[in-house]
Amino acid sequence: MLIRTYKYRIYPTKTQQTLLEKQLCLCRWLYNHCLEQRRNAYEKDKTKISCYDQIKEIPKLKKERPELNQVYSQTLQDVIRRLDKAFQNFFKRVEESKNGKKQKPGYPRFKGKYRYDSMVYPQSGFELKNNKLNLSKIGSLKIKLHREIKGNIKALIIRRTNTNKWFACFAVEINQELPVKPNIKNIKDKNILGIDLGLDNFLTTDKEEKIDNPRYLKETEEKLARVQRWHSRKKLKSKNRNKSRIKLARLHEKITNQRLDFLHKLSHKLVSNFQFIAFEQLNIKGMSKNKYLSRSIADASWARFLQMLIYKAEEAGIWAIGVNPKNTSQICSGCGNIVEKTLATRIHKCPKCGLRIDRDINAARNILNLALNTLGTRGINACGVEGIPLTLKQEALRR
Numbered sequence: 001m002l003i004r005t006y007k008y009r010i011y012p013t014k015t016q017q018t019l020l021e022k023q024l025c026l027c028r029w030l031y032n033h034c035l036e037q038r039r040n041a042y043e044k045d046k047t048k049i050s051c052y053d054q055i056k057e058i059p060k061l062k063k064e065r066p067e068l069n070q071v072y073s074q075t076l077q078d079v080i081r082r083l084d085k086a087f088q089n090f091f092k093r094v095e096e097s098k099n100g101k102k103q104k105p106g107y108p109r110f111k112g113k114y115r116y117d118s119m120v121y122p123q124s125g126f127e128l129k130n131n132k133l134n135l136s137k138i139g140s141l142k143i144k145l146h147r148e149i150k151g152n153i154k155a156l157i158i159r160r161t162n163t164n165k166w167f168a169c170f171a172v173e174i175n176q177e178l179p180v181k182p183n184i185k186n187i188k189d190k191n192i193l194g195i196d197l198g199l200d201n202f203l204t205t206d207k208e209e210k211i212d213n214p215r216y217l218k219e220t221e222e223k224l225a226r227v228q229r230w231h232s233r234k235k236l237k238s239k240n241r242n243k244s245r246i247k248l249a250r251l252h253e254k255i256t257n258q259r260l261d262f263l264h265k266l267s268h269k270l271v272s273n274f275q276f277i278a279f280e281q282l283n284i285k286g287m288s289k290n291k292y293l294s295r296s297i298a299d300a301s302w303a304r305f306l307q308m309l310i311y312k313a314e315e316a317g318i319w320a321i322g323v324n325p326k327n328t329s330q331i332c333s334g335c336g337n338i339v340e341k342t343l344a345t346r347i348h349k350c351p352k353c354g355l356r357i358d359r360d361i362n363a364a365r366n367i368l369n370l371a372l373n374t375l376g377t378r379g380i381n382a383c384g385v386e387g388i389p390l391t392l393k394q395e396a397l398r399r
């Protein structure tokens, strides 16, 4: 079973927008209220309040604060589930830090004004009819259904962007059988691909092709860095600061759209041209905490790109295999020898077999070899795939 998200722009009227804002505000209040409750309980007598306990309290809260009735009741329950998830993640991080993994766990935080921007309708409370979205307690909303929803709608998320646009995101369960992937034995060598994701070039393939971030994207990113510096110099809570906040949000939105467009096209191209694609599994935990903007953008792009690649491959019935990134840049793709190098070393030179190639191409070849080997030796056969023939592996090594 597949879960896909369909995202559509919605156009609330002024009145509806006020209602939606008010509901977000009430959800945020509930979130912070329940967070405080848990915090106090823990600090006073080390007790934990469960998700279930807090959901049970909602009717009582509604009596004390009748305006909560303006929000669909399942949406309120979902606020508490969201908080509970934040706590579960927190406890998980606490456990991890005990086990010696360094990350310092941060306690779930209170949500500020601009930090609460979505509401969930987990099962009901909404209906799509005659090109309108009917929302409980809001009414009939104008929606731009630019593509048809295929499958069963499981949930709806209403989201507001920083630039005050509204979106409806439907989580849809797709009931279709996935296409059967081709037997690896039958895939021609020209249809297998290894890719290495990098900072200098977005992507390098084992076939010596390099794909860079598009120029327009670089330009907008440079502009973003400038506006961000400008923004951070503004006084907190000043009028100018608010202005630059909106400017910053618009730029972020533009960049996100441009980047998504680039990633969609690239992943689509790869999936249409190859039947077996090997990539490096990213260490998601190690990412995202980087203080350099360019690096954090790259991290986010890689993660998103792989996500797209995986689901597009799934739908197209081709192989997309992630491998452990350990040593992929150090191993010699020609002979298996380890050739240590720093990030600054751009050329892989092997003293043992004499191979001399670009380091990223070398890495892409190693990634491909690893994926082919994994499929040949590990239990992926369980999915009905026969082990790959040695010749293909040797071919991969040779190239």
Ligand SMILES: [Zn+2]
Pocket (backbone or CB within 6 Å): 332, 333, 334, 335, 336, 337, 350, 351, 352, 353, 354, 355
């Ligand atoms: Zn070598």
